[in-house]
Amino acid sequence: MGILTQKKDRCLCAFCSADHRVYLKAHISAFDVVICALVGLLVVSPLSGGFDARGLGLGAVFVGIAEIFVGLRHRLSVKCGRCGFDPIIYRKSQERAAEIVRLHLERRALNPAHLLADPIVAAGRRPGRQKAKERSNRTSRRPDPTQQP
């Protein structure tokens, strides 16, 4: 309800299927604007010795800061930290999103901290799935040992 509440939702990355949390709140609400105005009044009023309308101006500054903070928090949480895929950029320009993912994967490949990490494979292109299919095909071709001629 307030500015600092953290409503998160688990999301899967559309590119690598990695699980990550996304802040759902992208903008401050009307309740947050009222809270910021009250905080501005509470800061200015004791200094001026009573009600002072300049506190509303300070509250407007707090509203701006809160909106920037909440927007940045949401925007940074949407981007996948594993592969760098950004669905907001993808909606605007698919080529730009692909370029960002390619640069992120190149930087990741050069970083020694990721040498032992799992490789990032695009969703739907899992090599393990094909191997499992091949294995199931191989096992189905084997002759049944219980049936002997």
Ligand SMILES: [Zn+2]
């Ligand atoms: Zn991802």
